[in-house]
Amino acid sequence: MKTLNKSIIGVFGTEESMMDALCRLMAESFEPAEIYSPYPVHEALRALNRRSKISWASWFYGFFGGLAVLAFLYYTAVIDWPLDYGGKPFNAFPSFITVTLVLIILIVTIFTLLTFSVRSKIYPFKKAVIVDSRATNDKFIMVFDADKVNRDQLLVSLQEAGAEEIIEK
Amino acid sequence: MSYATEIRGPLVLGNKKLSQVSEDIISPIDSRPGKWWFIAMFVASLMLVYGAYALYITLTVGIGTWNVNNSVAWGWDIINFVWWIGIGHAGTAFSIFLLLLRQTWRTSINRAAEAMTVAAVICAALFPLIHMGRPWLFFYIAPYPNTRGPLWVNYNSPLFWDFMAISAYLLISASFWYLGMIPDFATIRDKTSSRIKKMVYGILSFGWTGSSREWIRYESVGFVLGGIAAVLVVSVHSIVSTDFASSVIPGWHTTLFPPYFVVGAIFSGFAMVMTLMILIRKIYKFQDYVTYGHLDAIARILVFVSLIMGTAYLTEIFLAWYSGNEYEGFLLFRSRITGPYAYEFWAMFICNALIPQLFWSKRIRNNLTLAFIISLFINVGMWYERFNIIVTSLSRTYLPSVWVSYHPTYIEVGLYLGTMGLFSTFVLLFFRFVPMIAIHEVKSVLKHNEREHGMGELKNGDQ
Numbered sequence: 001m002k003t004l005n006k007s008i009i010g011v012f013g014t015e016e017s018m019m020d021a022l023c024r025l026m027a028e029s030f031e032p033a034e035i036y037s038p039y040p041v042h043e044a045l046r047a048l049n050r051r052s053k054i055s056w057a058s059w060f061y062g063f064f065g066g067l068a069v070l071a072f073l074y075y076t077a078v079i080d081w082p083l084d085y086g087g088k089p090f091n092a093f094p095s096f097i098t099v100t101l102v103l104i105i106l107i108v109t110i111f112t113l114l115t116f117s118v119r120s121k122i123y124p125f126k127k128a129v130i131v132d133s134r135a136t137n138d139k140f141i142m143v144f145d146a147d148k149v150n151r152d153q154l155l156v157s158l159q160e161a162g163a164e165e166i167i168e169k
Numbered sequence: 170m171s172y173a174t175e176i177r178g179p180l181v182l183g184n185k186k187l188s189q190v191s192e193d194i195i196s197p198i199d200s201r202p203g204k205w206w207f208i209a210m211f212v213a214s215l216m217l218v219y220g221a222y223a224l225y226i227t228l229t230v231g232i233g234t235w236n237v238n239n240s241v242a243w244g245w246d247i248i249n250f251v252w253w254i255g256i257g258h259a260g261t262a263f264s265i266f267l268l269l270l271r272q273t274w275r276t277s278i279n280r281a282a283e284a285m286t287v288a289a290v291i292c293a294a295l296f297p298l299i300h301m302g303r304p305w306l307f308f309y310i311a312p313y314p315n316t317r318g319p320l321w322v323n324y325n326s327p328l329f330w331d332f333m334a335i336s337a338y339l340l341i342s343a344s345f346w347y348l349g350m351i352p353d354f355a356t357i358r359d360k361t362s363s364r365i366k367k368m369v370y371g372i373l374s375f376g377w378t379g380s381s382r383e384w385i386r387y388e389s390v391g392f393v394l395g396g397i398a399a400v401l402v403v404s405v406h407s408i409v410s411t412d413f414a415s416s417v418i419p420g421w422h423t424t425l426f427p428p429y430f431v432v433g434a435i436f437s438g439f440a441m442v443m444t445l446m447i448l449i450r451k452i453y454k455f456q457d458y459v460t461y462g463h464l465d466a467i468a469r470i471l472v473f474v475s476l477i478m479g480t481a482y483l484t485e486i487f488l489a490w491y492s493g494n495e496y497e498g499f500l501l502f503r504s505r506i507t508g509p510y511a512y513e514f515w516a517m518f519i520c521n522a523l524i525p526q527l528f529w530s531k532r533i534r535n536n537l538t539l540a541f542i543i544s545l546f547i548n549v550g551m552w553y554e555r556f557n558i559i560v561t562s563l564s565r566t567y568l569p570s571v572w573v574s575y576h577p578t579y580i581e582v583g584l585y586l587g588t589m590g591l592f593s594t595f596v597l598l599f600f601r602f603v604p605m606i607a608i609h610e611v612k613s614v615l616k617h618n619e620r621e622h623g624m625g626e627l628k629n630g631d632q
Contacts, residue, residue, distance in 0.1 A: 052388075073324055085323055101400070109398075113390065123375055124375055136358075136359045137360055
């Protein structure tokens with residue numbers, strides 16, 4: 001997430017109160033820049049139209065990884081140094097399936113995790129940009145970019161929507 | 170996304186608030202461990218030292234220090250390898266199958282099961298490695314450009330498949346486990362007052378904040394890894410079984426082996442999960458999280474899988490008779506059911522196929538002492554199963570002139586105890602430094618509790 005210079009933060013105590021407030025605020029055209037929660041709130045993710053294309057990327061890795069593995073097996077077993085194992089054909093395709101399957105899984109895992117790390121900027125030694133440390137414990141945090149909203153109106157709306165606390169940073 | 174079933178009782182008891190869930194689960198990390206932890210760690214270290222000595226002797230003198238021989242070329246090493254790999258199946262099976270099936274009751278148990286998986290697979294991987302004789306050349310099994318031709322590996326061999334599958338399984342189960350812990354490490358980072366812990370868990374949490382963008386990708390990655398690792402759970406033990414089934418040894422050369430091994434692995438793994446969860450529940454007073462309902466569900470799975478195991482044993486016996494193959498018949502009827510290894514066969518049959526049938530009784534399922542004992546019986550029974558498969562088949566094959574009996578040396582026993590020590594050490598460190606229950610996942614099921622049951626309401630005698 002990009003760092004916000006000036007933010008208005010609404011703190012909610014429960015998922016339900018946060019969701020009620022989110023629906024209400026979005027109806028008033030206040031879309032939060034980000035929401036932080038101790039666990040994934042699927043309704044909120046849908047309301048904010050958050051989507052992930054990681055599963056498509058994984059499919060891509062699996063498909064091309066599989067082709068690469070088969071090409072590697074064919075090259076090594078048929079072209080580079082063919083060996084006769086009990087009269088089996090050099091291109092012993094059924095025997096290749098198991099290795100291909102396992103390596104596809106390995107490739108998908110490694111590249112999917114790397115994609116997740118790059119896209120979400122989650123990696124070792126990263127210093128967390130913590131908006132409110134209670135977001136990983138028991139609070140639901142809504143963050144608005146103060147430059148993009150009518151501050152006074154938002155404060156009133158947040159209060160009416162049941163925010164436990166409103167913080168300006 | 171959450172699958173709510175009304176037939177299950179509440180998943181978390183005690184009218185918990187979100188902050189209470191964090192505090193309860195983090196408290197063992199924040200407080201000094203009890204005396205029992207140090208005693209257990211001491212015992213585990215002793216086993217580990219014995220194992221290290223056995224490993225030292227094995228590496229410096231060679232596998233001639235074991236009692237394996239030309240007939241029984243696979244002994245305790247492969248028995249223990251298959252046993253550990255089987256135990257290592259439960260974590261992933263638990264997390265992944267139940268995640269894909271949207272079974273929310275897994276949330277209190279999956280973390281410990283996954284930790285167990287990683288530890289068990291590390292223990293398992295040690296055995297084929299040292300059985301190679303020259304483990305420092307283990308990389309010969311990897312297909313890499315080399316100066317020996319290049320001579321590539323034999324892709325037709327199940328032993329090569331096994332190497333690939335176990336390496337992949339270890340990496341994926343460890344990744345899956347770690348991925349699950351990232352949000353919980355962030356919770357510890359944000360809650361703890363200790364500067365050292367804040368720093369350590371800050372590093373471990375990879376900068377997690379709990380934003381909606383992180384959550385959507387996190388869940389997506391979880392499902393992708395879950396989906397593909399489910400295939401791996403089935404394939405790893407199928408591949409282990411083809412190490413046996415593709416040979417022509419009586420008792421091994423059977424198409425029953427892949428499903429039999431996979432089901433057996435899940436059986437032993439779930440039994441170990443039950444053993445561990447009853448301990449965690451008792452020691453850390455996690456009764457509100459690991460409820461009777463959770464253990465009841467595991468017991469029901471065990472009784473069902475036990476029936477499959479019993480059917481597999483009977484199928485082996487039936488086919489030995491029905492096929493008319495005299496070697497199969499001799500093995501089953503004269504070496505296993507009766508004969509020199511009858512004790513091991515009946516130990517396996519009674520522990521795996523008969524004793525778990527006690528779980529049909531709800532009173533026994535709810536008696537955790539009995540459930541704990543039965544889970545131990547299953548673990549022992551599954552070890553005997555691997556002993557039966559390996560030793561009875563190899564010790565009396567086609568030619569009576571190569572028949573031998575097999576007993577392990579103290580070095581082989583030491584290696585086994587060493588892996589027990591390694592596993593116990595890993596689990597004890599897990600108890601001490603990692604949230605034993607997935608905090609964020611448990612929080613996400615609290616609302617299910619509220620909707621379906623009224624939060625904290627006791628049902629079906631839960632306490």
